[in-house]
Amino acid sequence: MKVYNPTRIRNVVLLGHSGSGKTTLAETMLFEAGAINRRGTVEEGTTISDYHSLEKEKQKSIFSSFMNLDWRGNKINLIDTPGTADYIGEVVGALRVADTALFTLSSEQGVETATDSLWKYARKYNVPSMFVVNKLDNEQSNFWKCVDESKEHFGREVTVVQYPYSEGSDFHAIIDVLRMTMYEFPEKGGKPDKLPIPDSERARVDKLHQELVETIAENDETLMDIYFEHGELDEEQMQKGLHLSLVKGQIYPLFCACASLNMGTGRIMGFMNDVAPNPMEGNPPKDQNEENFDLDPDGKPVIFLFKTHSESHVGDLIYFKVYGGSVQPGLDLVNSSNLNTARLGNLFLTEGHKRIEIPEIKTGDIGAVVKLKDSEVNDTLHEKGHDVKLQPIVFPPTTIRTAVKLKQEGEEDKLGHALNQIHREDPSVVIEHSQELRQIIIHGQGEEHLAVIEDQLKNRFNLDVEFITPKIPYRETITKSYRAQYKHKKQSGGAGQFAEVYLLIEPYKEGMSTPGDLKVRDVEEHELPWGGKLVFQNCIVGGVIDNRFMPAILKGIMEKMENGPMSGCRVRDVRISVYDGSMHSVDSNEAAFKTAARMAFRDGFMKAGPQLMEPVYEIEVTVPTDYMGDVMSDLGTRRGQIQGMQAEGSLQKIKAHVPLEELDHYSTRLKSMTQGSATYLREFSHYASAPFEVQEKVVQANTELEEA
Ligand SMILES: Nc1nc2c(ncn2[C@@H]2O[C@H](COP(=O)(O)OP(=O)(O)OP(=O)(O)O)[C@@H](O)[C@H]2O)c(=O)[nH]1
Ligand SMILES: [Mg+2]
Structure with missing residues (x-):
């Protein structure tokens, strides 16, 4: 297997809504490049990329998979990712190590929700991005609608490089406004004939070519000068301009394809070769100081681990990208997360499930290694003394x-x-x-x-x-103040037990004052591990309870707070003032005060207007406008409170507060309500008082549990 120099490497991640044709496109590219001699299909479960049994069963990608091909001397590493929002974890890692993101759009569907959210991830990492409108043979294909929607969603930087001469069942040719050529494909796809632009298309092509040239020139002063002088740029100048604009995120070129008929992929690979960034230009990461980390092919070896995958009989296969120097089997590297030294074993490239051993992997390339000691995703490994820790991949919050x-x-x-x-x-x-x-x-x-x-x-x-x-992690709190008292007295044979405490129990509020009849001698403020506060005040006068018993009193209260008096859930946001009590010179001890405090707290709490609190989440639903009404009324039935709405192209974003209890199976409901076109994110927001019925239900369930 050939070892490639960094300038000859292109790391391309395929992104897009499920079903837009990424896996088919990858298969077609491998075939066109001669990496495979038979094109598999997703339906038959015979693609290189979707090789897991579950993927074959579901006929879709679930894991990201890694392939590579040689296109005219350059190595293109293709990472196929799943488009279903559930598998986003697979995508963010792949995006982190890619230098170009190739977004696929279904020509009949336009911009779909997953594409929209994947776009945000690509922008977060500033990965140079391009589009391919696929499935142009589909009867419902609507290329120009796709273009309009893309511009609406992703900005005017989306620039048409190609468009279909005709769409639907008659699709057989692509017009290229960069090369000013028409590619006409044989019936079975493959290598096209290059034809002159038909006269009927001349005006449109000239206009689009002009737009392309202007966009390129706009982003580069030297090119702008040439353009003003000559009114045109030659192909080399266009390529250079496109390259710079793509790297800077000033242009998102848009191409055409029909992956299943093998039409259009050769030109896209050619563009990747000639125009797409190499790893030194594409997506340099940040280091521990948030500085850009420049990839140095001649420097010390640095690798970043971005994916673990376990295969039977092999064990953990860890994927990495080389960010400096080159690595070979047997090399000792320090893991900057735990400072342990790990020795690299045999190195591999992968093509779907196939592993191919390779003697060396250079800067910018992606490889895999088995059984790397004490190492996991997000670790940076470097040569001893050359300390560097690259910024970790941030995985999305769960839903x-x-x-x-x-x-x-x-x-x-x-x-x-x-x-x-x-x-x-x-x-x-x-x-x-x-x-x-x-x-x-x-x-x-x-x-x-x-x-x-x-x-x-x-x-x-x-x-x-x-x-x-x-x-559900409910919480308990109170709504009123109450003064409670408990005397614990036990006489059994020898030593007895005696303790008496008086507690003022109040709902805790920031900046609250203490009733005038109490004198505060000491205050402890406890941030509770489960959220909220306990403020504990010692208001004892005349030494009726020794100071040494205060910790036991606090302990007794805390015990009950962990197992709330009303429902067994945790208690939060209360202030307790110990203001009176009594002790016995022989029978009082810590255990007795703990018990007395626990009992007083329990009784008092139940008389202080106990209130169940429920966790409330903030959710953000992205949904096509057509389904907006359904989603809103469904949120109404889930006790959702709408916080805001915002239109983004043909999609709407709805923000709402919804109790966790009402979010059970929400993603399934959302999917069925919107035919899979909506996505949602959620994050814990706050605790709020639960309605009476919920409180009743929880207390009842707890009583049954205690009685059982
Ligand atoms: N008509 C037509 N069908 C296509 C084309 N490309 C892919 N398909 C079909 O569309 C379906 C989905 O294609 P995939 O390649 O699995 O799509 P994907 O983007 O990988 O989907 P996920 O893995 O779920 O993200 C399959 O049935 C393909 O055969 C195309 O150009 N034209
Ligand atoms: Mg797929």
Whole structure:
């Protein structure tokens, strides 16, 4: 296998809504470049990219996959990603190491929701971006609508380089306004004939060519001068201008293709060769000081780990990109996250499931290594003494949760190990061992994502598990003040127990004052680990309770706060003032005061207008305007409070506050309501008082649990 120099490498990630044709396009490119001699299809499950059994079953991509091809002496690393929003974790890692993002659009669908959100990620990393309008053979194909929508969504930088001579079943030719040529394809696709522009298209082509030249010249002073002088740029000048504009994000060139008929991919690969940035120009990362990290091919070796994938009989395969120097098997590198030294084993390139051993990987290239010690995604490895830590990939917040339960006891460790491995391979899955809810909760990106995780637990890790609705982390608080008292007295044989406390229990509010009849001697403010506050005041006069018993009183209250008096949920935002009590010279001890405080707190809390609080999330739904009404009225039934709405092209963004309880299965409902065209994000916002019915239901469930 050939080792490529950095200037000869192009890292291209394919992005776009599910079904827009990324996997088919990758397959066609591999075929056109001679990397494979038969084109597989998604329907038959025979593509290089979608090689996992689940992908074959679902006929769509679930994991990002890595392929490479040689196009006229340059190596194009193609990363095919899933377009379903549930698998976004696979996409963000790939985007981080790509130097060009190639967005696919379905010509009949235009800009769809996933494309819109993927676009935001590409902009976050400033990855030079281009478009290909695919499926031009589709009967409903509408190229110019796609162009208009793209400009609306992504800006006027979207610039037509190609357009179809005709669309639908008659699609067979593409007009190229950069090359000023028409490519006409044979019936079975492949290499096109280059024809002059037909007279009927001349006016339109001239106009588009002019637009392209002006956009390029606009972004470069030297080219602008040439353009003013000659009224035209030659092809070399255009290429240079396009390259600079693409790297700076001042142009997003738009191409045409019909991936399934093998039309148009050769020209796109040619453009990648001639115009797309190499790894030194495309997407340089930031280092630990937020400075741009320049890739130095002659410098010390630096690699960044961006993906772990486990294959049976192989173990963890860790993908990396080389950000400096070059690496070979046997090289010792320091991991900047844990300062351990790891030795590189054999190095590989991958083509779907196939691994090809390679002796060296140079700056800018992407490779994989097995069994790298103590290392995981987001680690930077460097030569000893040459310290550098590249900024980590930030994985998106999760949108859905489920509790996982073993059907039989005894496999807890095995489950823990499996979940840990799933998180290692896909950091967009978050595993929470909730002591509060006494459940293991899996947070993911969507119902489909959870189904894949369940499938892995059952079939890959052989665990008999079920996914159940997770409990809600409610909170308890109070709405009124109450003065409570409890005397704990026990006489059993020898030493007795005695403690008496008086507590003022109040709802905590920032800046609140203390009633005039109490004198505060000491205040402790505790930020509670589960949110909210406990303020604990010592208002004892005349030494009726010794200071040494105060910690025990606090402990007794805290114990009850962890297991709330009303529903067993955690208590927050209360102020307790210990203002009176009594003790006994022999029988009083810490245990007695702890008990007395716990009992006084419990009684007082129940008389101080206890109120259940529920977690409320802020959600952002992106939905095509047509479905907006349905989404809004559904949010109404979920006790949602609309915070704002904003139009973005043909899409609407709705922000709302919705209680967590009402978000169960929301992504499924949203999908079915909008035929899969809406996406949503969610983030914890705050706790709010739960309505009476919810409070009743939770208290009732807890009473039944305690009585059982
Ligand atoms: N008519 C037509 N169908 C196409 C074309 N390209 C792809 N398809 C079909 O569209 C469907 C989806 O194609 P994929 O390549 O799986 O799309 P994808 O973007 O990889 O989808 P995800 O993996 O779900 O993100 C498949 O049935 C393809 O055969 C095309 O140019 N024309
Ligand atoms: Mg795919």
